[in-house]
Amino acid sequence: MTRGALGRPGGYLRTAALSAASLTTDGPLFLLDYLLRFLRVALLLSLWRVVMAHRGPVSGISLDALLTYTLITEVFAEPLACRTQLDVSIWEGSIAQRLLRPLPLVGHYAAETFGRWALSFCLFSLPLLAAAPLLGVDPLPGGERTGLAMGARTLAFCTSLVLGVTIGLALEFLFGGLMARYDLSVWDLQGLRGALQGLASGALLPLAILPWGLGPMLKWLPFAGMASAPLRIYTATGPVSWLLAMQLGWGVALWLLTAWVWRANRERLVCYGG
Amino acid sequence: MAPASTAWTPSSTRGGPWRLPAYWALQARMDLLWTLRNPRMSVVYYLSSLLVNVAEVVGLLLLAERFQGIGAWSRGHVLFLLGYALTVAGLLGATFDYNTLEVSRRLGRGQLDHTLLQPRPLWTALLSEGCAPFSGSAALLPGLCLLAWSADALRLALSPAWLAALAANLAGSCGVILATCYLWGSLAFWQPVAAEEISASSRSLLHQLKAFPLDGLAPAARAGLLTALPVGFVAWYPCRVLLGLGSGHLWLTPAAASLLLLLSNRLFAKGLHHYLEVGSQRYTPFGHRR
Numbered sequence: 001m002t003r004g005a006l007g008r009p010g011g012y013l014r015t016a017a018l019s020a021a022s023l024t025t026d027g028p029l030f031l032l033d034y035l036l037r038f039l040r041v042a043l044l045l046s047l048w049r050v051v052m053a054h055r056g057p058v059s060g061i062s063l064d065a066l067l068t069y070t071l072i073t074e075v076f077a078e079p080l081a082c083r084t085q086l087d088v089s090i091w092e093g094s095i096a097q098r099l100l101r102p103l104p105l106v107g108h109y110a111a112e113t114f115g116r117w118a119l120s121f122c123l124f125s126l127p128l129l130a131a132a133p134l135l136g137v138d139p140l141p142g143g144e145r146t147g148l149a150m151g152a153r154t155l156a157f158c159t160s161l162v163l164g165v166t167i168g169l170a171l172e173f174l175f176g177g178l179m180a181r182y183d184l185s186v187w188d189l190q191g192l193r194g195a196l197q198g199l200a201s202g203a204l205l206p207l208a209i210l211p212w213g214l215g216p217m218l219k220w221l222p223f224a225g226m227a228s229a230p231l232r233i234y235t236a237t238g239p240v241s242w243l244l245a246m247q248l249g250w251g252v253a254l255w256l257l258t259a260w261v262w263r264a265n266r267e268r269l270v271c272y273g274g
Numbered sequence: 275m276a277p278a279s280t281a282w283t284p285s286s287t288r289g290g291p292w293r294l295p296a297y298w299a300l301q302a303r304m305d306l307l308w309t310l311r312n313p314r315m316s317v318v319y320y321l322s323s324l325l326v327n328v329a330e331v332v333g334l335l336l337l338a339e340r341f342q343g344i345g346a347w348s349r350g351h352v353l354f355l356l357g358y359a360l361t362v363a364g365l366l367g368a369t370f371d372y373n374t375l376e377v378s379r380r381l382g383r384g385q386l387d388h389t390l391l392q393p394r395p396l397w398t399a400l401l402s403e404g405c406a407p408f409s410g411s412a413a414l415l416p417g418l419c420l421l422a423w424s425a426d427a428l429r430l431a432l433s434p435a436w437l438a439a440l441a442a443n444l445a446g447s448c449g450v451i452l453a454t455c456y457l458w459g460s461l462a463f464w465q466p467v468a469a470e471e472i473s474a475s476s477r478s479l480l481h482q483l484k485a486f487p488l489d490g491l492a493p494a495a496r497a498g499l500l501t502a503l504p505v506g507f508v509a510w511y512p513c514r515v516l517l518g519l520g521s522g523h524l525w526l527t528p529a530a531a532s533l534l535l536l537l538s539n540r541l542f543a544k545g546l547h548h549y550l551e552v553g554s555q556r557y558t559p560f561g562h563r564r
Contacts, residue, residue: 029461029465029468029469029472029475032472032475032476032479033475035479036475036478036479036482036483039479039483039499039503039505040482040483042491042495043483043486043488043491044486046488046490046491047337047344047486047487047490049490050344050345050487050489050490051337051341051344051345053345058340058341184318185315185318185319187319187322188318188319188322189322191322191323191325191326192322192325192326194326194329195322195325195326195328195329196325198329198333199329199332199333199336204333205333205336205337209337209340210336210340211336211339211340212339214336
């Protein structure tokens with residue numbers, strides 16, 4: 001055997017590049033999704049301005065922080081949602097081809113996903129970030145003005161984002177394993193997870209402003225570690241060390257659980273996709 | 275060159291509009307049989323569809339609850355808006371399921387041939403094959419409940435004329451979505467691979483933005499969302515007029531739907547003519563998709 005258990009770094013890079021290129025090979029119609037995302041963020045920003053007009057900070061969050069939160073949510077929408085092709089590939093059986101490739105399964109899906117994110121980040125996220133002043137939003141982390149403070153907050157945000165992606169990948173594989181175990185429909189599971197994650201992760205609305213005391217409950221769930229934690233760190237609306245510790249805890253717990261679920265359902269998975 | 279009207283009836287002229295109720299009844303029966311075939315899976319499917327539809331509007335619902343409304347829209351008004359948006363989604367789900375709304379998938383995958391082979395006009399097939407009142411109506415019940423609840427909370431005077439206007443606007447909003455999906459989806463006649471998912475993307479675009487009150491947008495942006503991308507007609511504009519929240523016309527949404535349906539009909543017929551000349555090239559002789 002000429003490769004290590006983790007595969008060669010070049011394999012990941014080539015997989016990511018292929019994945020990014022696959023988005024563009026069918027023509028420029030993929031740009032429509034970016035139009036949708038831009039319209040959505042423009043509407044959300046206008047909504048916050050209407051809702052927060054003549055109001056002070058709500059649950060400790062000012063209008064400026066809300067606007068930055070919304071913009072950064074869209075800029076990093078894909079890493080914050082962290083969806084791979086795992087469920088679809090189990091459903092259509094193409095996971096079998098991936099199992100034959102010289103990369104670990106998790107690494108393979110992660111590389112594919114990073115490839116898609118990279119293209120989207122260059123074509124949509126960076127232009128959106130650059131256009132933030134035109135949309136009337138301060139894109140700087142936590143409104144920091146000094147270089148050192150900005151650097152520290154950016155570093156904490158990046159760390160939190162990586163931990164959030166780790167949690168997201170663990171949830172992807174956990175849901176994939178459960179799909180195989182209980183013979184669930186990929187579309188049903190995608191729908192259920194999307195509905196739950198959209199609300200509970202804080203990507204749709206900051207958890208702190210949810211009514212009926214939902215926020216304090218949802219912040220303990222792993223979904224909050226995917227989006228709410230990095231966004232709260234970026235907008236300086238949450239305690240950095242506590243949020244990072246919570247993410248780390250969920251990351252470790254979820255990967256242990258996921259590894260067990262996959263070990264227990266390995267044979268079922270092979271039978272499921274075909 | 276065959277005229278467009280011929281292109282719409284490629285196989286037979288049998289089966290005019292008077293056959294539609296029979297086709298709908300047949301589709302509804304098949305939908306019921308599909309639902310009963312595996313009740314457990316059907317319940318999971320129905321509940322997940324329900325959750326997905328509710329999730330699309332839940333953010334705004336929570337926002338309205340937290341802030342007791344959004345701008346000029348009180349909490350009751352926002353509930354009505356969300357109920358209207360869900361009802362539109364439910365009506366379309368119950369009548370245009372099975373990729374009849376996402377028509378570019380049928381075109382892109384070469385599945386239009388399955389419909390062209392049937393001894394009935396294409397338009398009757400497209401109007402009836404998506405009828406799924408049992409499996410596709412997950413959004414209808416919560417939508418109607420929200421409408422009724424908000425109408426009661428707002429103490430709306432439900433006169434026959436107002437109810438007729440509500441029905442006409444609901445039909446108009448459905449027409450706007452249908453026309454948009456077919457307008458964009460017709461591109462798949464010329465670009466079957468690249469545009470296979472374009473109807474789904476345009477539908478997703480309308481559905482994701484449908485429940486937003488557009489009042490806070492700049493006038494130019496708002497005008498764009500009522501013309502180039504008619505999101506405003508899916509829920510915001512008709513609700514605004516029905517609730518008397520601003521100036522407007524009750525007939526504008528049905529009129530916009532009629533205009534868009536005419537445009538989409540013309541483009542679809544043109545694309546179909548192209549298809550009848552070149553056919554589908556998505557499959558190799560071995561049956562694999564290219």
